[in-house]
Amino acid sequence: MIYYKKNYTPEEFKELIEHKLTNIVPQIKSDDGKAAIQSYVNSLEIVCKDQLGLKLLYLFKQYDLSNFALLRTVGDIADTFYDKNLESIKEFMVIVQVNADMFLKLGQIIQVPNIKNKPETYALMLQYIALKNRYAKSFGQFQSLLGLLKDWEKFYNPLIAIRQEYPPEEFKQPLIFNEEIPGLAIYNKYESYIN
Template identity: 75%
Template sequence: MTNSTKTKSSSNIENQALPWYNRPLWGSQSFFSWFQSLLYGVVSGKQEIPESTVIIYKDTLKSLKNISALVKSVDNEKFTSREFMNFLNLNRQFESNTGTYEGLKYSIELLRVALETKESFLKIEATETRYRSYSQQEFYEYVYEYLQQDLSVSEFQELVQRQLNDIIPKIKTDEGKAAIQSYVNQLDIVCKDKLGLKLLFLFKQYDLSNFALLRTVSEIADTFYDKNLESIKEFMVVVQLNAEIFLKLGQIIQVPTTKNKPETYALMLQYIALRNRHQKSYGQFQQLLGLLKEWERYYNPLITIRQEYPFSEYKQPSIFTEEIPGLNIYEKYQNHLEKSS
């Protein structure tokens, strides 16, 4: 046997002892070596992502993580409760003056201001009823005259203050002076915006005694504090029992004639009750939507980069496969973002 034959025989025996994937497949190359080279060829055939793009991706993801932490801290299970979702739907109709609340936005705003400042309205009425000297009555007439003019809040307050400075020396008793000063203080509370100015004018125009309606309506509204607010039926029952009061109030808060009926006041009370209950949560929800809009500003570039440099064609760093933080919360409220934009 020649040396070369001996070498081949020895080599064959050694190869037989190797695992199948390490045995020569073609020539001296094993299957494992061939597969490695094939895989390397595939990988090395992919293009490199520009380093500047990778840096942008990393920085954007970092910003997204920071915002996601804030988003997570603000998110609340209340935001997906049935009643809150119902309020959001009604509030959108209210803000756009459409649907259920078409033509009622201005009237509801007037009613809301009236209920929020009812104590001041009642004190104004009490002062005008009790303190009736000539100077005081003249002062009240000046106030009504100013209310009839299209004045800004600051203009109204300035004119009232001038009249106050003029009348105080004419009032003889300290009690009378204190009463007029208190009266002006209540005017400031009621007339802190144009709605308040308009509302005070309307009450005075129709009859100052109508201020008493506010106490009754406020007491009715308070009965719904801890009740289920989703059904309109309970509101309808209460309004129908007090129909005369609400129809009278409708003139003052300028409810359209075609809508001056119990159903309208039931809807108004329901909205105000829902608003009072969810006012704090609504503010937090708006904050959440604002954060999600900011989150979206960073999310969109990340998705764009991933789409522009797909794994099938580019060597993606591991950071490209990381889970995007906050995506689950974004998807949960995405339809609200679209409606609010």
């Protein structure tokens, strides 16, 4: 059994898990049992990559291991909103009110302050999770676009410098100097996000 304390660092916790694993695995006879333990350890390592994950693990452990199902339930509820209107808080409020006991229990575990322990808080949490789930792929693609625009900027700046150094009033320019720079409109649209 792993004993949780509030002040483990993620590295200390990972070492503790690995130590326990090396002690327990030789005692397990079946391959299924070994696979289950390894899966459990992998899940713990994912959850405990940072201090927040460790704190949540500690809080859930403090209240009861069965409460881990609350997180899955909240995640499942958030997933039901995938094809619904996420801008309005009304639908989230209805779900929170229907599952009020569950959300109040979750609020105790994650230590929601009393002043914030109300349906609106949980509705906003659900809305955030649903928005994050819906737009996770799009956000990754947007980040890729910004990376491409950052690379594109390296070629754009010298081009502008050349055009400014040789203005049409003083120099005969090739026709290509009069053409619009490809991608400039997209760059201008997202320039504020690049930096």
